[in-house]
Amino acid sequence: xxxQQSGAVSDAMVITWRNLKRIPRIPELAIFxxxxxxxxxxxxxxxxxxxxxxxGGGDYKEFLMPGIFAQTIAFASATTxxxxxxxxxxxxxxxxxxxxxxxxxxxSGRTVADTIYQAGILVVLMLAGLVVGWxxxxxxxxxxxxxxLLLGFAHVxxxxxxxxxxxxxxxxxxxxxxFVTIFPLTFISNVFVPPASxxxxxxxxxxxxxxxxxxxxTRELFGNPNPxxxxxxxxxxxxxxxxxxxxxxxxxxxPLAIRKYRNTSR
Amino acid sequence: MTNAIEAEGLVKVYPxxxxxxxxxxxxxxxxxxxxxxxxxxxxxxxxxxxxxxxILTTLLxxxxxxxxxxxxxxxxxxxxxxxxxxxxGQYAAVDENLTGWENLxxxxxxxxxxxxxxKMRANELLEQFTLADAGGRTIKTYSGGMRRRLDLAAALIGxxxxxxxxxxxxxxxxxxxxxxxDVIRGLVRExxxxxxxxxxxEEADELADTIAVVDTGKIIxxxxxxxxxxxxxxxxxxxxxxxxxxxxxxxxLLGSAAAGEVEFDEHTRRLTAASTGGAQQLVAIVQAMxxxxxxxxxxxxxxxxxxxxxxxxxxxxxxxxxxxxxx
Ligand SMILES: Nc1ncnc2c1ncn2[C@@H]1O[C@H](COP(=O)(O)OP(=O)(O)OP(=O)(O)O)[C@@H](O)[C@H]1O
Ligand SMILES: [Mg+2]
Numbered sequence: 001x002x003x004q005q006s007g008a009v010s011d012a013m014v015i016t017w018r019n020l021k022r023i024p025r026i027p028e029l030a031i032f033x034x035x036x037x038x039x040x041x042x043x044x045x046x047x048x049x050x051x052x053x054x055x056g057g058g059d060y061k062e063f064l065m066p067g068i069f070a071q072t073i074a075f076a077s078a079t080t081x082x083x084x085x086x087x088x089x090x091x092x093x094x095x096x097x098x099x100x101x102x103x104x105x106x107x108s109g110r111t112v113a114d115t116i117y118q119a120g121i122l123v124v125l126m127l128a129g130l131v132v133g134w135x136x137x138x139x140x141x142x143x144x145x146x147x148x149l150l151l152g153f154a155h156v157x158x159x160x161x162x163x164x165x166x167x168x169x170x171x172x173x174x175x176x177x178x179f180v181t182i183f184p185l186t187f188i189s190n191v192f193v194p195p196a197s198x199x200x201x202x203x204x205x206x207x208x209x210x211x212x213x214x215x216x217x218t219r220e221l222f223g224n225p226n227p228x229x230x231x232x233x234x235x236x237x238x239x240x241x242x243x244x245x246x247x248x249x250x251x252x253x254x255p256l257a258i259r260k261y262r263n264t265s266r
Numbered sequence: 267m268t269n270a271i272e273a274e275g276l277v278k279v280y281p282x283x284x285x286x287x288x289x290x291x292x293x294x295x296x297x298x299x300x301x302x303x304x305x306x307x308x309x310x311x312x313x314x315x316x317x318x319x320x321i322l323t324t325l326l327x328x329x330x331x332x333x334x335x336x337x338x339x340x341x342x343x344x345x346x347x348x349x350x351x352x353x354x355g356q357y358a359a360v361d362e363n364l365t366g367w368e369n370l371x372x373x374x375x376x377x378x379x380x381x382x383x384x385k386m387r388a389n390e391l392l393e394q395f396t397l398a399d400a401g402g403r404t405i406k407t408y409s410g411g412m413r414r415r416l417d418l419a420a421a422l423i424g425x426x427x428x429x430x431x432x433x434x435x436x437x438x439x440x441x442x443x444x445x446x447x448d449v450i451r452g453l454v455r456e457x458x459x460x461x462x463x464x465x466x467x468e469e470a471d472e473l474a475d476t477i478a479v480v481d482t483g484k485i486i487x488x489x490x491x492x493x494x495x496x497x498x499x500x501x502x503x504x505x506x507x508x509x510x511x512x513x514x515x516x517x518x519l520l521g522s523a524a525a526g527e528v529e530f531d532e533h534t535r536r537l538t539a540a541s542t543g544g545a546q547q548l549v550a551i552v553q554a555m556x557x558x559x560x561x562x563x564x565x566x567x568x569x570x571x572x573x574x575x576x577x578x579x580x581x582x583x584x585x586x587x588x589x590x591x592x593x
Binding site: 007011014015017018021022025026090091092094095096097098099100101105 | 323324325345348349351353355357358359360361362363364368372373375376377378404420424
């Protein structure tokens with residue numbers, strides 16, 4: 001047991017290295033992830049954007065970009081889930097499990113690598129945002145805190161992705177399942193439209209939705225328009241509520257993922 | 267001599283799933299593999315070979331029975347077992363998007379080697395498996411045989427004394443298969459204890475000291491290749507007659523010329539019997555058939571296959587009728 005503990009960090013680093021090495025070898029994955037987000041930017045900034053006036057008259061593109069970041073980050077779980085099922089299907093997980101290595105390293109290494117991967121995607125999206133007219137108006141500290149929130153959320157979503165990936169039989173199911181759960185989450189939110197325009201029963205969901213609070217938090221931190229501030233706790237304290245969501249997700253899904261991994265075909 | 271592998275009464279039941287009933291994959295498997303010897307686990311599709319290997323390599327927990335590998339219990343001391351063994355599973359388990367070298371380096375590091383050692387070992391193994399030129403290419407570009415070799419190389423990263431190979435040559439062309447046999451013989455010469463599974467009697471014969479025949483989760487026979495062959499009766503004469511009507515006559519003739527039962531298949535017009543006199547006898551039978559006016563489409567002398575073993579041991583064919591001797 002002690003052998004396993006001392007090797008956990010170095011094993012996780014090896015797994016991280018392995019997962020990062022793969023990214024440029026399968027460029028389609030990163031390209032499509034980025035294209036999907038850019039398509040949303042173009043669609044909402046230039047096609048629907050004009051039809052959605054912001055109360056207080058802020059710039060719609062500046063309003064939109066933090067939501068796009070949050071949406072992209074929420075989809076990070078799909079990347080992880082698909083990668084995990086792929087490793088299972090190809091027998092790699094069995095090989096890892098037959099080695100005298102730390103078992104948690106296979107999971108922690110992947111979540112770290114996927115977080116770094118999302119950081120890369122975030123950089124590209126921010127550059128795209130700058131091109132369409134998105135600007136940061138606050139200081140460096142706020143900017144860094146916003147980025148930290150986004151990447152922290154990406155990391156948490158990776159743990160969710162691992163659990164999903166280990167629970168489904170193949171990559172197609174992993175893809176579908178994450179798609180049908182994450183997509184509604186990003187639409188029943190404040191990302192594209194005023195939450196007040198949603199049906200009444202959906203409004204509390206949109207208010208508490210972690211994608212909403214992450215979006216509101218980063219809008220505030222970047223100094224972008226954040227016109228739909230509710231009176232409730234999520235509206236008033238989006239940063240704290242986002243952090244709370246991250247803790248809740250991590251406490252639920254990391255242990256679930258680890259337990260699932262330990263019991264996989266045992 | 268101590269046993270490197272010992273299993274007693276292993277049982278594994280896969281629970282029923284939607285659309286399938288529960289499967290009793292192992293139904294009381296006992297095995298002993300003395301240090302430095304090779305055990306061939308011979309059986310048809312679905313016999314339970316992979317399940318046995320997965321239990322012994324700690325990937326699967328048995329529902330009943332116990333097993334020790336390198337002296338460690340596979341359930342309670344799985345870490346120690348994993349540190350003592352190398353495994354190459356039925357399907358090559360390497361990262362398609364890494365190069366051959368990167369794969370080996372990664373497994374070396376995960377085996378606990380320092381960076382410099384892992385690099386050296388990766389180079390060494392690529393050299394040993396004649397993959398040095400391909401070491402810088404991603405696995406995606408490898409042929410099936412190259413993948414298999416790399417997978418075996420990965421199993422050898424930690425220089426294990428105890429190796430598990432699940433169907434190491436299935437899917438390889440005859441030349442690659444011979445190459446793989448050479449590699450495996452080399453390992454055995456150096457003293458590695460080996461458990462290998464195969465669907466080919468010939469392969470077990472070539473590589474194994476002891477052969478265990480497994481069928482529907484049970485070991486139905488165990489012994490040296492010679493012992494097993496003595497039971498099965500050595501080479502076979504196989505005759506295909508032109509005219510179905512001639513089958514009874516041909517059967518009678520073959521029965522008197524060869525040893526034991528003549529097996530025949532009405533549909534394919536094929537007769538099979540154990541041979542007692544090699545090529546000489548073959549010629550005599552051709553002669554006799556000609557004299558009797560029985561036209562022959564084909565006549566061959568072949569080594570016994572898994573199917574023959576099965577027929578002799580169990581009285582029924584393997585479930586998979588397409589098993590072929592293809593070297
Ligand atoms: N994960 C699983 N779930 C349900 N049944 C399984 C599972 N794995 C194997 N089986 C069943 O258990 C039996 C033994 O399978 P096993 O893979 O051990 O056979 P095998 O001898 O390795 O066959 P093959 O030559 O085809 O590789 C088969 O009937 C198979 O269908
Ligand atoms: Mg098998």
